[in-house]
Amino acid sequence: MTTRWMRYVRLWWLLIVLCYRHEPARTVTALVLRVVGVGTIPAIALLLREAVDSGAAAAAGTGSARAAILAAVGMAVAYTVNAVVEREIWSLGIDLTDRVGLLELDPEIIRAVCGVETMDHLERTDFLDRVTALQGASWQVMFSAWGALDGLFNIARLVAVLALLGTVSPYLLLLLIFAVVPLWFDARGRRAMVRADTESAEDLRLSRHLFELATRSLPGKEIRVSGAGPVIGEMQEQAFRRAKEMLFRAQLEGAIWRTGGWTVFTAGFGAALWFVVHQTMNGTGTVGDLVLAITVAANLRMAVQQAVDSSTAAALAGRKSTHYLWLREYVDEQRSRPRGTGRAPLALTDGIRLRDVTFAYPGTGHNAVDGVSVHIPAGSVVAVVGEYGSGKTTLVKMLCKFHRPTGGAILVDGTDLGAIEAESWWAGMSVVFQDFGRYRTTFREVVGLGDLPAREDDQRIAEALAAADGQVLLDRLPDGLDTMMGKDLGGVELSEGQWQKTALARACMRREPLLFVLDEPTASLDAPSEQAIFEHYMNRARDIASRTGAITLIVSHRFSTVSGADLILVMESGRLVQHGTHEHLLAAGGSYAELHTLTSDAYTRR
């Protein structure tokens, strides 16, 4: 429990320091206003008692009217300061949470998500739930820190107010118990909300996904033809309803707790007022005491209300900081795991050796890649073939260091890939995956992103386009390299084949990658076109390989298009069932020979 609170306190402290670093003047002003705000209510109450008692004494001829007037003026000043401070605290708070929250935290969340060495987290639903909950909510994370600080200042205000009540009668300090009950009850209600927020995230994500599925153009075509629209609509509604019902139940639970808390407080407040009136009537207190007690007790209610409101607001926003904190801790934990620190080689001499490499996706219980052992010689073009779901992509992702093997080892020129720094390994790679990015930015960046330092170099971009046979594409764009891509941002929309060309061009930006991966970027093309592209890249790869020993990996589920590779790996249910050259595999018979003949015949007949 203590550790949990300490984690939050540390987070809030970091967030306030972040505010100070980016907005020092605003942060200091916000803190000073809060300190001033603590003293204003007690000052008003004290000056009011002084004004009433001095006024009464002056009327009875036992005191001076001057003291009463001074106290009244002081009270008016304190009242004005209080009003100004409250207003400014509010507007400064919004300003700070917006500025620092949106400008600093969003990029930090992106860095955190991208900074984890492997990609396992992007395939974990709990991770995705947290990131979904954080989307567009970074201002709330920041707000939770200021809300928590407000909670502290409101408690200080409560203590000051109670101390004043104690000067009227120590019995009135009992009101503290009644003041704490609403806070405690409120915390119970909030816990229910946090729980519901996490539990409903998956349904909300599903509902958003279904909405996009039905309203976007790509899947929309299939949905129209299959008539699945109403079914998707119904599924979306059910998912949304489930999530909302969960949240509504939690809200109801919260409201019941809050109402209970305030009922207890109101009972205590009434009893306290009755007690002070009784004391004044007995002559054990002055009229000033009575006025002070009423003012302070009324403000006590307000102070409690503010403490509850600020802690509720902080906790509502805190639901987001729970996710943010979880994300930070997850990322820290991942980063603290032993990770590679060695530099990737600049050239390969031996190549890559896989020793009994095994991998299971978290929570699946079966191996997507199962005990693969093979030597991929330096300078070779390797094709990985196999039926759908046979483990080709998973194997390639491990070679890309996106997943750590759950068993076995991958050796790069004799060094364990795990000991090589991921960034250094990635810096020497070029990849095109089946699900390549369709970036909504200028054409220059769409291609240039393949090699960040060269993204402004028009000559390099032209070379990459030429290597990917995409020059024609550029010629047709209205603003050349500056043309914006993607209809949704007011740019030009490309066809599937054209997007594919941009992905291939992006992969050609790095001139001499050590590992070049083509994972079925041509899946939507026919077999002859795929073969032509593969041959083009195989020739390009051999040219680079002769200088650096670079390895090219080509993934395809078509056996007929990769016969020119130096080494063919045949995958079946996660296992490497055959490997060798095309000729060797044909002569050996078995899966490759059978499936090659089958697919070649099928394509020839077309």
Ligand SMILES: Nc1ncnc2c1ncn2[C@@H]1O[C@H](COP(=O)(O)OP(=O)(O)OP(=O)(O)O)[C@@H](O)[C@H]1O
């Ligand atoms: N993110 C994931 N989480 C859980 N299981 C996965 C995930 N990705 C793939 N799998 C499973 O791992 C196995 C191998 O998948 P993989 O994508 O590597 O096959 P593949 O041969 O590349 O298939 P395809 O030709 O269809 O791209 C399959 O059983 C698949 O269902």
